[in-house]
Amino acid sequence: MVTRTTHGNVMIGPTAEDLTEAGDATTREGLAAVLAGAKRLVPFPYEQATITQFAGLRSVGSGDFTLQPSANMPGVLHLAGIKSPGLSAAPAIGQWVREWAADAAGLLPKDAFDPSFAFPPRLAELSWEERKRRIEENPAYGRMVCRCEQVSEQEVVEAIRMQPGARDLDGIKRRVRPTAGRCQGGFCMPRLLEILCREGELAAEQVSKFGPGSELVVGDNRRIVPCK
Ligand SMILES: Cc1cc2nc3c(=O)[nH]c(=O)nc-3n(C[C@H](O)[C@H](O)[C@H](O)COP(=O)(O)OP(=O)(O)OC[C@H]3O[C@@H](n4cnc5c(N)ncnc54)[C@H](O)[C@@H]3O)c2cc1C
Known part of the structure; x- marks a missing residue:
């Protein structure tokens, strides 16, 4: 394909x-x-x-998807063995889970719930006039963190401050794309580390790619990264 x-x-x-x-x-x-x-x-x-390659594991179950409440643990629903076309089936599975959860726990729809969720605008997709206006208002929009994907410092800061906010490198990548481009983080990673330290009030050795066990630096690195 x-x-x-x-x-x-x-x-x-x-x-x-x-x-x-x-x-x-x-x-x-x-x-x-x-x-x-x-x-x-x-x-x-x-x-x-080519800039990167991926390998994925397809979960193999009993043949069809397993969508069934636990026989031993009330309130636990198993969703397993969801191989292809699991992605296409996800919205329908989500709807089914919502109905199951509402029934199992007696949940009622929340009238005031607003399902829309707006990401802050991407600088690279704005007109030149709009970019200029934002940079004048906030110079952090003018500091380019990721040159491959054209992501500014302010966009990274917003990805960390939003709810739910990014807490590691992959969280930032999924929200605003730095490290997803041609250099795969070679140039932007130290800057992202610095911003995560500053915004999250973290020491450099606490910053990770995707949680515990994937920390980026070890030992005394204050000379490399100006963190706490
Ligand atoms: C190469 C490939 C191509 C595919 N093409 C299609 C396609 O064209 N159309 C289609 O509909 N489907 C396709 N699929 C299948 C589809 O990707 C899966 O059916 C779907 O992603 C399954 O969703 P899931 O939420 O059940 O599992 P996943 O998407 O696998 O999500 C499971 C999550 O749990 C996390 N996790 C695992 N263990 C732990 C743990 N101990 N603690 C915390 N988190 C954990 C994983 O990191 C992962 O994020 C494809 C799959 C592959 C591999």
Whole structure:
């Protein structure tokens, strides 16, 4: 498959292989098959333009999705073995879970609930006039943290301050995209670390990529990062 992501990147693949060892998830043969298949559909020198590769595990259950209340633990609902087309099925599964939870716990709809959720605007998508106005109002909009994805310091700060706010590098990436571009964090990571320290009042060694066990720096690093 050759497709476009919602952010405009080109994505090719995947393969589907039955494996016994999780460590075998990405193989030279698998990558070659992805490249050959994509080139047959849309000829392009993908090797030269590739910025990252992903491996995903498909959960395999009893055949169909397992959507069932626990037999042993009242109030626990199992949603397991949701392999393809689990993504397409997610809205319907969500609706079913809501109905189940409302029934199981006697929940009532909240009249004042507003399901809309607005992200702060992306600077790179605004007109030049609007960018200029924002930078004049707040110079942090003019400090470029991520050059690949064109993300300013203020956007990172807003990703940390929003509710629920980002608490680690991947949280920032999912909200406003720094580290998702061509350099994969090579240039912006030290700056993100610095902003997370400042906004979250953290010591540098407390900052992680995705929670405990993925800390970015160890030991005395105050000379590298001006954190607490
Ligand atoms: C390569 C590939 C292509 C696919 N293509 C399609 C497609 O085209 N269309 C389609 O509909 N579906 C597709 N799927 C399937 C789809 O991605 C899954 O069905 C769907 O993501 C399952 O959703 P889920 O929420 O059940 O599990 P996941 O999306 O796997 O979410 C589980 C989450 O739990 C987290 N987690 C795991 N263990 C722990 C733990 N101990 N503590 C805390 N968190 C934990 C994981 O990090 C993950 O974020 C594809 C899957 C793959 C791998």
